[in-house]
Amino acid sequence: MAPSSPTRRQFIASGLAVGMGLTAGCISITEDTRPFDELTTYHNEEYSYTVSYPASWTIETRDPTYVGFTTTPFDGWMYASAHDAVAGADSELTADIWNGFRSSQSTDYELRDKQFIKLPSGHTGVLLEALYYDGEHYMHDKTLWVVGQYTHSVSIEHITDAYSDKFETMATAIVGSLTIG
Numbered sequence: 001m002a003p004s005s006p007t008r009r010q011f012i013a014s015g016l017a018v019g020m021g022l023t024a025g026c027i028s029i030t031e032d033t034r035p036f037d038e039l040t041t042y043h044n045e046e047y048s049y050t051v052s053y054p055a056s057w058t059i060e061t062r063d064p065t066y067v068g069f070t071t072t073p074f075d076g077w078m079y080a081s082a083h084d085a086v087a088g089a090d091s092e093l094t095a096d097i098w099n100g101f102r103s104s105q106s107t108d109y110e111l112r113d114k115q116f117i118k119l120p121s122g123h124t125g126v127l128l129e130a131l132y133y134d135g136e137h138y139m140h141d142k143t144l145w146v147v148g149q150y151t152h153s154v155s156i157e158h159i160t161d162a163y164s165d166k167f168e169t170m171a172t173a174i175v176g177s178l179t180i181g
Helices: 006-019 090-105 165-176
Strands: 039-044 050-052 058-063 068-069 076-084 108-117 124-134 138-147 150-159
Touching: 006 108, 039 165, 050 076, 050 138, 050 150, 050 165, 068 090, 090 108, 090 124, 138 165, 150 165
Parallel strands: none
Antiparallel strands: 039 050, 058 068, 068 076, 076 150, 108 124, 124 138, 138 150
């Protein structure tokens, strides 16, 4: 682990304060009064999955394997992707590889939680929750990995200093909405 810089210490202290329901001097925590839209669904026929997203978010489809969603004004984004599964890979191995990649790409990265999630389709996925610095913002990330016939992932990321309980509730609903098949 890299030595703590003042920025990293502030980030960790802020994360602890938010987790304990307190406020920290380096981040202004306020009640989030923004209304979040009703969720609507995106369906990918080719890779046989459906995921929910806020109706007001902009959709960007790069190719059949990736769809992105962004907020305006920007304070977060999400994506859903599907690819051919790698022989021998399961949800946990795939999530661990992603976690290793993400941590190598960020100077301030902290895996906060790793959970096994059972989806209504019967698939088991691995949900990673992390905090990281993207070079411009500290971000809060939830990514679900599910490996079956295809490798599916759903990720929602939000600027940490704009994070709220309301956004957490929405992020949890979005990640848990992945339906395969």
